[in-house]
Amino acid sequence: MIPELSKPSVCMRDRQRVEEIIQSLRRAGPSTLQVISDFDMTLTRFAHNGKRCPTSHNILDNSNLISEDCKKNLKELLNTYYPIEIDSGRTVEEKLPHMVEWWTKAHDLLIQQKIRKDLLAQVVKDSDALLREGYKAFFDQLQERNVPLLIFSAGVGDVLEEVIRQNSVFHSNVRVFSNYMDFDDNGVLRAFKGQLIHTYNKREGALLNTGHFQELQDRHNVLLLGDSMGDLTMADGVHNMKSILKIGYLNDKVEERKESYLGSYDIVLEKDETMDVPNAVLSHITGGQ
Numbered sequence: 001m002i003p004e005l006s007k008p009s010v011c012m013r014d015r016q017r018v019e020e021i022i023q024s025l026r027r028a029g030p031s032t033l034q035v036i037s038d039f040d041m042t043l044t045r046f047a048h049n050g051k052r053c054p055t056s057h058n059i060l061d062n063s064n065l066i067s068e069d070c071k072k073n074l075k076e077l078l079n080t081y082y083p084i085e086i087d088s089g090r091t092v093e094e095k096l097p098h099m100v101e102w103w104t105k106a107h108d109l110l111i112q113q114k115i116r117k118d119l120l121a122q123v124v125k126d127s128d129a130l131l132r133e134g135y136k137a138f139f140d141q142l143q144e145r146n147v148p149l150l151i152f153s154a155g156v157g158d159v160l161e162e163v164i165r166q167n168s169v170f171h172s173n174v175r176v177f178s179n180y181m182d183f184d185d186n187g188v189l190r191a192f193k194g195q196l197i198h199t200y201n202k203r204e205g206a207l208l209n210t211g212h213f214q215e216l217q218d219r220h221n222v223l224l225l226g227d228s229m230g231d232l233t234m235a236d237g238v239h240n241m242k243s244i245l246k247i248g249y250l251n252d253k254v255e256e257r258k259e260s261y262l263g264s265y266d267i268v269l270e271k272d273e274t275m276d277v278p279n280a281v282l283s284h285i286t287g288g289q
């Protein structure tokens with residue numbers, strides 16, 4: 001049906017069901033569709049030329065805005081908590097307190113560094129941040145077809161906005177829910193705004209942002225893109241959901257996590273650094289080909 005679904009990176013537990021969802025999304029058309037996507041390691045690459053790519057947090061962590069001492073502490077946090085985040089042997093409930101601890105400690109360290117808002121653009125320019133291959137077609141076709149894109153991220157909103165701005169794809173149909181920095185009158189970081197978003201509390205974040213989903217109340221169909229089990233709840237605020245197609249990037253610990261991803265995502269993309277499959281599905285359901 002869609003040639004890209006035969007790529008070796010594509011895995012599906014139930015191909016027929018996927019085809020039915022895609023047909024139903026296509027029949028309903030682009031005016032009923034909204035796209036909800038995670039950012040780090042979903043819209044951005046996990047690795048490039050054998051090297052890990054940075055998350056929006058890591059863009060700051062690795063920058064010249066952070067002292068060597070603080071870099072060491074942030075790295076220790078990453079080494080402690082990332083294995084817990086992706087541990088398939090623990091339940092979400094078991095992971096929750098650790099995630100809160102990680103984000104809270106990391107944000108406190110960033111605040112101590114007195115980061116200046118006016119230096120963020122340069123930090124992003126100097127970073128190794130990379131959107132996935134095919135990102136431009138993804139963002140551009142959504143804009144052309146008037147399909148809203150919600151980027152729902154537990155990363156740092158100010159940084160990820162800068163990444164999409166510098167790649168010239170921050171179109172008017174894009175909204176972002178994320179952790180935003182709060183700067184004082186001198187433009188120095190003093191806190192993070194609002195309720196903390198981490199990997200496993202996106203459901204709460206979705207339910208808090210009722211205004212956004214209210215505005216899109218006639219769009220009952222969703223294409224969801226994520227890379228963690230926590231991303232599966234990003235669409236929980238959608239009104240009267242009819243059809244949802246969930247595409248999951250499985251980037252790390254592939255063999256260990258494959259079964260649970262196949263049980264939760266309709267399409268699983270194994271070590272696939274491109275937007276080929278989401279782009280092909282989108283073209284198909286919005287009538288582009």
Ligand SMILES: Nc1ccn([C@@H]2O[C@H](COP(=O)(O)O)[C@@H](O)[C@H]2O)c(=O)n1
Nearest residue numbers: 038039040055057058106153154155199
């Ligand atoms: N201090 C931190 C905290 C989290 N991360 C990673 O960022 C990812 C966050 O966001 P999504 O856009 O995927 O929601 C998350 O998966 C963490 O691994 C980090 O790098 N540093």
